[in-house]
Amino acid sequence: MNFLRKIAYPFSLLYGFITSVRNFLFHINVLKSTEYTTPTIVVGNLSVGGTGKTPQIEYLIRLLQNNYKIAVLSRGYKRKSEGFVLADEYATAESIGDEPFQYYQKFKNIIVCVEANRRNGIEQLEKLTSPPDIILLDDAFQHRKVKGGFNILLTSYHNLYVDDCMLPTGNLRESKLGAKRAQAIIVTKCPENLSKQQQIKISSKLKPRTNQPVFFTTISYDETLKGSHEMELEDLRTAKILLITGIANPLPLTNFLSEQQIKFKHLNFPDHYSFKEKDILNINQAYNAIQSKNKIVLTTEKDYVRIFGRLKNVYYISIKTSFINHKSSFDTIINNYVEQSTGHR
Incomplete structure (x- = not known):
């Protein structure tokens, strides 16, 4: 932690207080979260950047694309367009953002769109002539105006959220208590040889809720x-x-x-x-x-x-997310959620 981050600690306390009040207001329904008919899977983190959201989204696409029509909805960070934009043959990294453009280039049978207002993005997708069966929300864990059907929280092996502190002293966007909203936690970028004993130690450190599974993944290079x-x-x-x-x-x-x-x-x-x-x-x-x-x-x-x-x-x-173990358990959890959710529509 450098000197400037240390002296910014009072601002971290203030920022943490503000985000905690916001989350509490959502919790007691003073601020409203909208739940949608279309099943939604949120992939996000508590910290800024670098936890492996893109390869995790791609993992979900590969898992589900043969059985469901998938849409990926992203903010489109640093894009030069505004509002809701549906990727088409004219899309570029500048118009929709680098990660959404990567999805669009890589997976030809999915819908890719960008919209900072996730509620409007979902509503626009549901109005399509051929709407998606499932929507993957990229980096939307803090977007509380949308109530995700299934929330996946990522945390990097080298920088667990429990070892971090709030911005600007640390890298956390919100309190560590926000992890309770997740239905699954994935520790990303682990060493391939991470032992079961080390996994148990990390899981204990994260203190997951009952029925909140913790998975461990590594990055595989093509x-x-x-x-x-x-x-x-x-x-x-x-x-x-x-x-x-x-x-x-x-x-x-x-x-x-x-x-x-x-x-x-x-x-x-x-x-x-x-x-x-x-x-x-x-x-x-x-x-x-x-x-x-x-x-x-x-x-x-x-x-x-x-x-x-x-x-x-x-x-x-290219990189891919690979599960160190319990891959089939994760796949089953996701498939069960999507199958049950689409069946109830």
């Missing part, structure tokens, strides 16, 4: 890179690599590359960074300065949708 064309991960060991990232926490990726004995030069930008022309110029200069014919620009999938077409010889590495 063995095949995509971009200019396809290449295998192992080919990176003999290449000169310029790594470009504009995500909340690039450490898991840089650690993975190092573990694979892949050397790289890293240019790190802020999360959801909007690359300007001068940035592209600087990246190209850094790339041209590499003295090798076997060289590439490597980036994340989320960054790729913002810079493809602006750089030459650029590739991205």
